[in-house]
Amino acid sequence: METCSAVKGKVGLVLAFPALQCQDFSGISLGTGDLHIFHLVTMAHIIQILLTSCTEENGMDQENASGEEELAVLALYKTLHQYTGSALKEMHSGWHLLRNVRAGIMPFLRCSALFFHYLNGVPSPPEIQASGTSHFEHLCNYLSLPNNFICLFQENKEIMKLLIESWCHNIEVKRYLEGERDAISYPRESNKLIDLPEDYSNLINQASNFSCPKSGGDKSRAPTLCLVCGTLLCSQSYCCQTELEGEDVGACTAHTYSCGSGVGIFLRVRECQVLFLAGKTKGCFYSPPYLDDYGETDQGLRRGNPLHLCRERFKKIQKLWHQHSITEEIGHAQEANQTLVGIDWQHL
Ligand SMILES: [Zn+2]
Ligand SMILES: [Zn+2]
Numbered sequence: 292m293e294t295c296s297a298v299k300g301k302v303g304l305v306l307a308f309p310a311l312q313c314q315d316f317s318g319i320s321l322g323t324g325d326l327h328i329f330h331l332v333t334m335a336h337i338i339q340i341l342l343t344s345c346t347e348e349n350g351m352d353q354e355n356a357s358g359e360e361e362l363a364v365l366a367l368y369k370t371l372h373q374y375t376g377s378a379l380k381e382m383h384s385g386w387h388l389l390r391n392v393r394a395g396i397m398p399f400l401r402c403s404a405l406f407f408h409y410l411n412g413v414p415s416p417p418e419i420q421a422s423g424t425s426h427f428e429h430l431c432n433y434l435s436l437p438n439n440f441i442c443l444f445q446e447n448k449e450i451m452k453l454l455i456e457s458w459c460h461n462i463e464v465k466r467y468l469e470g471e472r473d474a475i476s477y478p479r480e481s482n483k484l485i486d487l488p489e490d491y492s493n494l495i496n497q498a499s500n501f502s503c504p505k506s507g508g509d510k511s512r513a514p515t516l517c518l519v520c521g522t523l524l525c526s527q528s529y530c531c532q533t534e535l536e537g538e539d540v541g542a543c544t545a546h547t548y549s550c551g552s553g554v555g556i557f558l559r560v561r562e563c564q565v566l567f568l569a570g571k572t573k574g575c576f577y578s579p580p581y582l583d584d585y586g587e588t589d590q591g592l593r594r595g596n597p598l599h600l601c602r603e604r605f606k607k608i609q610k611l612w613h614q615h616s617i618t619e620e621i622g623h624a625q626e627a628n629q630t631l632v633g634i635d636w637q638h639l
Contacts, residue, residue: 297336298402325411326435329403333396333436334443334451338458340395340477341368341388342379342468361385363441364392370452374459378468393427395477396440400430407434484556484609485521491563491581491598498523498560506530515543515566515639516558518608520550526559526639535571543639544571554617556608563598564590565608566639567617574636575624580605 341364365385372379382388408415418429431438444451458464467474488494498514503525511525524542525531531542547555547568555568558579565577578588582604583596611617625631 297332297339297399298406300332300335302406325407329407329434330436330443333399333440334454335458336396336399337367337392337440337443338371338455340392341371342375342459342464343474343476344388344391344395344478345476358385360439360441361389363439363445364388367441367444370455371459374456375464375468378465391478395479397425397427397430398479400427400434400436404430404433481613484518484605484612485516487518487558487580487600487605489600491600494558494560501525503528503530513562513639514560516560517543517546517550518556518558518565519612522546522550524557526557532638538571538637540571540637541639543568544637556612556617561592562590563588563592567621568636568639569618569621571637573618573621573625574634574639575621575631577608577620577624578604580608 362385365382365388368379368382368388372381404415404419407413415433416429419426419433428438430436431440437443444455463472466472494516498516499510501511501514501523502508503511505525509530511523511528513525513527515524515526516522517524524546526541526543528541532539533542533545534540535545535548543555543557543566547553553570555566557566557568558564559566563579563581565579566574567577568574576590579590580601581588581598582601583589583594583598585596589596589598611620
């Protein structure tokens with residue numbers, strides 16, 4: 292999924308740093324200069340998580356902060372509460388805060404470990420590669436972070452105080468806290484394709500009520516559902532063609548550029564067929580996540596048996612999307628079936 296802003300910031304700083312100062316690099320995964328930058332960005336990200344995490348305290352047993360780390364994170368949160376003029380919600384549970392910070396920071400730690408691994412070539416310990424565990428401690432060790440990372444804030448207390456205060460007074464942070472703008476909240480939830488109805492006839496009804504948005508109430512010939520955002524489009528039709536980079540393209544290709552940075556996943560409702568698009572020239576059809584009672588798809592809706600959602604198949608499509616494999620899947624399909632190469636995908 293999308294790289295978070297903290298990772299981008301860190302990468303930019305680390306790559307620019309050697310130009311400013313000669314580095315002392317002594318064989319650990321991070322050189323000294325990188326380590327300072329990494330600590331700074333990590334602290335900024337922790338503040339970002341604390342300012343945006345919206346988990347409710349749910350009154351579980353861990354109400355009272357007991358551990359050193361829980362007390363430290365609670366104290367940090369209280370400082371933020373004070374600097375933001377109490378615009379930040381009150382929290383009393385260090386346990387909940389710590390859980391949020393740990394969950395929120397994991398993607399950043401994973402990306403950082405990969406980045407420094409490829410930058411400095413220090414092999415990662417085998418524990419990090421094992422699947423199934425959270426790796427929090429191992430990642431902290433690899434990245435030379437203290438396990439109790441709230442300690443970072445105590446190392447340069449006075450400077451950090453000023454920095455945190457200035458972050459809290461940032462105009463965009465203020466607007467977010469006052470509800471005037473949205474922000475990504477951490478821990479981030481992974482993106483999902485839209486929820487599809489159990490019964491395919493619901494989609495057919497929805498599509499037959501759909502009229503072309505450009506030709507004053509006429510029914511659309513090929514109503515097509517974007518599985519990323521749920522928009523119904525009038526595909527494969529001159530009425531909804533638009534110009535994209537000087538070329539005429541159909542509604543799906545145009546939508547793909549605004550919704551999925553050039554990659555699109557659609558359901559052609561009248562055909563019960565999934566459509567993958569990548570760029571203006573590549574595409575393929577993919578088997579739909581709807582099956583009849585015999586466990587078979589009905590592409591083209593020729594048999595007309597009742598169709599029901601197959602979660603397993605839908606999960607597979609979602610996985611292709613999560614793993615950025617749509618373009619690769621189109622490549623495989625076009626290799627296996629040359630007639631796909633000749634289709635003018637951009638007109639869909
Ligand atoms: Zn969309
Ligand atoms: Zn149209």
